[in-house]
Amino acid sequence: MASAPVHILIVGAGAVGCFYASKLHQPDSSTPVLVSLVCRSNYSTIASSGVSLETHSFGNYHFAPHKVFPSIASAGEAGIKWDFVVVTTKALPDVTNDAHDIRPLVTRGLDGSCIVLIQNGVGIEEVHREEFAENPVVSAVTVISAEQIRHGVIKQNRWTRITMGAYTNGQSKPNQLVSSEHLISQLTQNTDHHIANLVAWFTATGIKDAEHVSEISLQQTRWHKLCINASMNPSSVLSGGTTNSRMSLDPELRTHLKACMDEIFTTAPQILGIPFDEKKHASPDRILKSTERNTTGKPSMLLDWSAERPMELEVILGNPIRIARRQGLEMHRLQTLYALLKMAQLRRKEDRAEAQKAKL
Ligand SMILES: NC(=O)c1ccc[n+]([C@@H]2O[C@H](COP(=O)([O-])OP(=O)(O)OC[C@H]3O[C@@H](n4cnc5c(N)ncnc54)[C@H](OP(=O)(O)O)[C@@H]3O)[C@@H](O)[C@H]2O)c1
Known part of the structure; x- marks a missing residue:
């Protein structure tokens, strides 16, 4: 008998979001992993036809997301508990506060939603820790070359590497947002557990270089x-x-x-x-x-x-x-x-x- 499904929501259905969404979605596995997308300008195309992928690493294929939403608000009202909220928008803190934006999606607490940030740059995690004091936060760096060549069509030119580590209190430059040693240790433990699952799911669909490293690394x-x-x-x-x-x-x-x-x-x-x-x-x-x-x-x-x-x-x-x-x-x-x-x-x-x- 299949266990309860894991619900993953990708916020930002562009090149990186759609590529990794397509590699996490495993509706037929014993624990089904169901990936849904929050789109913006490409909503009508993806809602009607899904995502076409033209990839160097896995050939051409089609990805039909579990559900497609036109906005964060609508995904928040869908009545689904999002186990993972994966942020794959461009990181633009001068334009928008991503942590405030995703509030309607996140079940708070240590056992609540795991927030995964697949974005470039440094210092991107702190607003999420500020907003969600006890939620697991995964910081992820990807080495990939991908682009959305038309709405709903993603081209991956090369590479698939995704490196993930927990983010507790910013151990490289500790902040005061989490000072309890007990909470830091629990956050590390819970987040590491989520990362182990993410690595297993990516590996199962052929990504050979999904890796789990320490927070500082x-x-x-x-x-x-x-x-x-x-x-x-x-x-x-x-x-x-x-x-x-x-x-x-x-x-x-x-x-x-x-x-x-x-x-x-x-x-x-x-x-x-x-x-x-x-x-x-x-x-x-x-x-x-x-x-x-x-x-x-x-x-x-x-x-x-x-x-x-x-x-x-x-x-x-x-x-x-x-x-x-x-x-x-x-x-x-x-x-x-x-x-x-x-x-x-x-x-x-x-x-x-x-x-x-x-x-x-
Ligand atoms: N592409 C690469 O090869 C690559 C490689 C390594 C790292 N990265 C990093 O990965 C991150 C994502 O890059 P990307 O290339 O995937 O960017 P992208 O193709 O521009 O995708 C971002 C997507 O997020 C959507 N979006 C933005 N705000 C939204 C909101 N509030 N609600 C719903 N959707 C929203 C955008 O919609 P609109 O189209 O409507 O704006 C767009 O579809 C960046 O930090 C980038 O630096 C990218």
């Missing part, structure tokens, strides 16, 4: 990923849309990219209290070498800038700078990129508003 993975995201993404926009490969082959830009990465390599160990592991964390030189060959695709920040969508500036540049400053450290290269790009974004918004006013 996960934070280190987040900082290491900034070596690419915080150096190449902003530099690509500021250099007029240059690809990562071309930047890595241009002598001046290569010097600049390496200096950004070196800054992260120097600062992150001081923040986290542990050194990078050269076997696990590629050095700036290795990253640049492999980027030379990566001639396809554009950085996500460039795509967002070109489409005039908000960029993930705060979690990729603003938060690292602020976290470092709290420890008396300055990240000069990242601060320069942040200041320039933030003003460029603001100026463009102002120009658009002026042009709009002039039309009236």
